[in-house]
Amino acid sequence: SSEFTYDYIVVGGGTGxxxxxNRLSEQETTSVLVIxxxxxxxxxxxxxxxxGYGNAFGTTIDWAYQTTDQEYAAGKPQIVRAGKALGxxxxxxxxxxxxxxxxQIDAWEAIGxxxxxxxxxxxxxxxxxxxxxxxxxxxxxxxxxxxxxxxxYTGPLKVGWSSTQLNDGLAQQLNAxxxxxxxxxxxxxxxxxxxxxxxxxxxxxxxxIKNIREDAARAYYYPYQNRTNLHVWLNTNANRLTWxxxxxxxxxGVEVTLANGTTIVVKASREVIVAxxxxxxxxxxxxxxxxxxxxxxxxxxxxxxxxxTVGENLQDQMNNGLVYDSMISYSKSADYVAxxxxxxxxxxxxxxxxxxxxxxxxxxxxVASANGNITKASNIERFFKxxxxxxxxxxxxxxxxxxxxxxxxxxxxxxxxxPFSRGNVHIQSADPTAAASIDPKYFxxxxxxxxxxxxxxxxxxxxxxxxxAGMAGDETSPGLSAVAANAGDEGWxxxxxNNYRSNFHPISTVAMMxxxxxxxxxxxxxxxxxxxxxxxxxxxxxxxxxxxxxxxxYAVAERxxxxxxxx
Ligand code: FAD
Numbered sequence: 001s002s003e004f005t006y007d008y009i010v011v012g013g014g015t016g017x018x019x020x021x022n023r024l025s026e027q028e029t030t031s032v033l034v035i036x037x038x039x040x041x042x043x044x045x046x047x048x049x050x051x052g053y054g055n056a057f058g059t060t061i062d063w064a065y066q067t068t069d070q071e072y073a074a075g076k077p078q079i080v081r082a083g084k085a086l087g088x089x090x091x092x093x094x095x096x097x098x099x100x101x102x103x104q105i106d107a108w109e110a111i112g113x114x115x116x117x118x119x120x121x122x123x124x125x126x127x128x129x130x131x132x133x134x135x136x137x138x139x140x141x142x143x144x145x146x147x148x149x150x151x152x153y154t155g156p157l158k159v160g161w162s163s164t165q166l167n168d169g170l171a172q173q174l175n176a177x178x179x180x181x182x183x184x185x186x187x188x189x190x191x192x193x194x195x196x197x198x199x200x201x202x203x204x205x206x207x208x209i210k211n212i213r214e215d216a217a218r219a220y221y222y223p224y225q226n227r228t229n230l231h232v233w234l235n236t237n238a239n240r241l242t243w244x245x246x247x248x249x250x251x252x253g254v255e256v257t258l259a260n261g262t263t264i265v266v267k268a269s270r271e272v273i274v275a276x277x278x279x280x281x282x283x284x285x286x287x288x289x290x291x292x293x294x295x296x297x298x299x300x301x302x303x304x305x306x307x308x309t310v311g312e313n314l315q316d317q318m319n320n321g322l323v324y325d326s327m328i329s330y331s332k333s334a335d336y337v338a339x340x341x342x343x344x345x346x347x348x349x350x351x352x353x354x355x356x357x358x359x360x361x362x363x364x365x366x367v368a369s370a371n372g373n374i375t376k377a378s379n380i381e382r383f384f385k386x387x388x389x390x391x392x393x394x395x396x397x398x399x400x401x402x403x404x405x406x407x408x409x410x411x412x413x414x415x416x417x418x419p420f421s422r423g424n425v426h427i428q429s430a431d432p433t434a435a436a437s438i439d440p441k442y443f444x445x446x447x448x449x450x451x452x453x454x455x456x457x458x459x460x461x462x463x464x465x466x467x468x469a470g471m472a473g474d475e476t477s478p479g480l481s482a483v484a485a486n487a488g489d490e491g492w493x494x495x496x497x498n499n500y501r502s503n504f505h506p507i508s509t510v511a512m513m514x515x516x517x518x519x520x521x522x523x524x525x526x527x528x529x530x531x532x533x534x535x536x537x538x539x540x541x542x543x544x545x546x547x548x549x550x551x552x553x554y555a556v557a558e559r560x561x562x563x564x565x566x567x
Contacts, residue, residue, distance in 0.1 A: 005267040006033040006231070008564075009254050010275055011238040011284060013038075014088020015550055016537035016557040017275030018220040019128065022156070023561030025230035033266060034221075034232040035256055038085035041215075042222065047091045048212040050162050050204075051333070056092040061085045065279050065438055072421075072443040073318075073497045080316070080438065080502045082277050086234060087217035089277065090550055093504070095204040095213060096335070097159045098547030099125055099555075102194035103394035107386050107543055112514040113523050118194055124558040125192075125551060126152030130219075132160030132208040142334065143171025144201045150193035156219040157554060160208040161201075166334035170405060170471075171201055174336055177468035181461060185338050196339045196397050196546050204335065205550065216554075235259035239432035241272055241288035241533065249290075249305045249530040257432075271532040271564065275557075278506040278539040279425055282311035282520075283436045285510065285535075286427045290527060292374065299430040305529035308374045309518045313511045314423040315544050316440045317415045317503035318452060320496050322459050324412075325473030330405040338462075339397030339417075339546065345454045353392040356447050360384045363445050367422045370441065379517040380422070387418055387543065397546045399455040401462070410472055412459050415503050416451030417546045425509050440506065443497060452500070453492040460485075505549050510539035524563050536560040 008024050010017045013036030025032040038061055041047040046056040056062055063082040069075050083089040102118040109117040129152035134144050142165045151159070178185040178199040188198030205214040212218075224230060237257045242265055244252040253267040274281045285291055289304030291311065296303050342349040364381035368374075390396045397417050404411040423441035428434060443449050463472050478495045513519030515528045521540055527533045536557050538549050545552050 006031045007270045008032045009268040010034045010273045012276035013086045015090045015216045015553045018216040019557035022220040031229045035238045037237045041085040068439045078502045087215040090215040096548045099551045100545035101396040124555040128155040128554045130158045138163045142167035145189045147190040158214040162206045162211040166332040197341045199338045274535045275537040281539045282509040311425045313508040316506045318500040319503040322412045323477040324410040336403045338401040341395040375518045414455040419448040420445040507538045507541040510535045511542045512540040
């Protein structure tokens with residue numbers, strides 16, 4: 001028995017978790033506890049400063065998960081960052097607010113998640129949003145634009161542009177440049193309506209007036225903290241779920257270690273909602289006895305639910321950058337994105353598509369063999385064909401190109417949007433504080449490298465196209481002496497593999513899919529084989545999205561709350 005009992009316990013007070021906690025506690029008779037390993041960062045300048053991206057890295061609010069040595073990418077490990085604070089990764093992220101292409105969310109339904117498609121998710125993107133518009137004097141001339149129908153105006157999460165937005169004409173010069181590229185990259189007024197291909201200025205999770213970061217805690221918790229039925233325990237680590245006596249896998253609480261080091265059990269009378277992030281939620285399931293018996297038994301954990309695919313299907317993207325001198329000095333910055341489709345990224349898209357299609361069975365076999373056939377090659381091949389179709393037939397963005405002016409430089413970041421490589425994350429100990437084994441298998445499949453190389457070439461082409469070419473100076477990284485102007489794939493490959501980082505977009509480790517094709521949660525986000533354990537965070541997304549993850553995590557969590565409320 002325990003002196004603490006709540007209707008719902010939410011494990012992880014991050015991006016997804018705080019949405020669910022907020023919405024469930026709208027019902028006054030429902031009690032909700034949030035367990036969060038980190039503390040409050042409400043007044044942490046590394047969080048609130050909209051120009052401070054990166055300042056929180058390596059501090060106490062960064063989990064800084066380390067991967068295994070990446071055998072397909074120079075043999076080195078990577079750091080995958082994630083926020084350890086009330087608000088989770090939304091407190092340290094780049095604040096980019098970009099959703100997905102309609103066809104990508106429709107693909108969730110195509111793999112067997114009935115009812116999960118763009119049309120059913122779109123209202124939830126808007127439900128969470130408090131779009132602040134562009135009617136501020138400091139945005140005049142900045143080039144920002146939007147389609148009113150694509151946004152929500154009554155949700156908790158502020159989205160918009162802040163007073164640091166650059167308005168000196170660069171947006172317009174870049175647009176002219178993209179139109180001059182061969183083939184041209186069309187202007188996209190609002191990439192948040194489900195059509196992402198093109199060049200756009202995107203909004204962020206910022207408070208436009210105060211010019212501070214908007215994160216999950218500032219949106220979904222602090223304005224509601226006086227609710228007596230909503231409690232948050234900070235600096236408290238969830239160790240494992242506890243189970244009700246009997247055969248059915250019914251969770252009845254969570255074992256936690258409090259800030260003072262004491263370990264106790266807190267009871268849940270209805271459900272436990274796991275929202276610890278894509279690199280932690282599967283680990284918590286395994287520590288609780290849900291997973292692959294071969295892994296669990298190695299660490300003396302009794303199997304409660306035999307579900308071998310927990311922790312599989314890990315998908316991330318790889319991030320590289322090129323840096324150029326600028327002829328102009330910038331004291332403000334702004335956010336410009338280009339989303340090329342295959343026809344804009346590859347010179348011979350149909351040939352590349354045909355070659356890739358022929359390789360998909362081999363790709364699927366390689367993924368399955370790398371995880372001991374826990375995920376089946378036949379299922380993976382089906383998913384890969386759907387992914388191929390998205391890229392070559394639905395023409396989703398196949399890469400993302402960000403341009404960031406700052407001081408006397410133009411920084412760029414780029415990545416292939418939908419890598420095929422699949423890795424995994426698993427426990428290496430029964431100790432809940434021990435590091436898990438995280439293996440994204442970056443660059444395992446050659447299309448992923450190819451997309452990364454073509455994105456780099458695309459950037460070089462952009463910087464050679466007028467009028468922007470006249471505003472930019474030399475390429476300082478990697479520079480033409482490191483990667484020659486006419487470098488072949490080999491020349492690019494070594495730069496890319498030695499200099500990439502994680503794009504910090506891990507997903508799918510607790511994938512929402514039918515159980516028979518390797519899923520871990522069903523369409524109500526309930527873990528197969530349990531009666532009352534759900535997962536609500538980036539782990540459940542079965543495919544990568546072309547936007548960034550947070551908007552889709554917020555939307556999925558909004559929908560999850562509605563699903564939980566009617567049960
Ligand atoms: P999180 O928000 O990470 O929430 C998980 C929570 O669980 C955390 O608060 C964590 O401390 C807590 N937790 C974990 N384990 C335990 C435990 N055992 N006990 C108790 N609590 C626990 N996305 C965008 O859309 N735009 C961007 O610009 C962008 N930039 C990014 C930049 C960086 C550096 C990073 C790391 C990510 C970025 N992302 C971005 C990705 C996006 O922020 C995340 O995908 C998203 O916030 C994840 O939400 P989540 O709910 O899955 O997990």
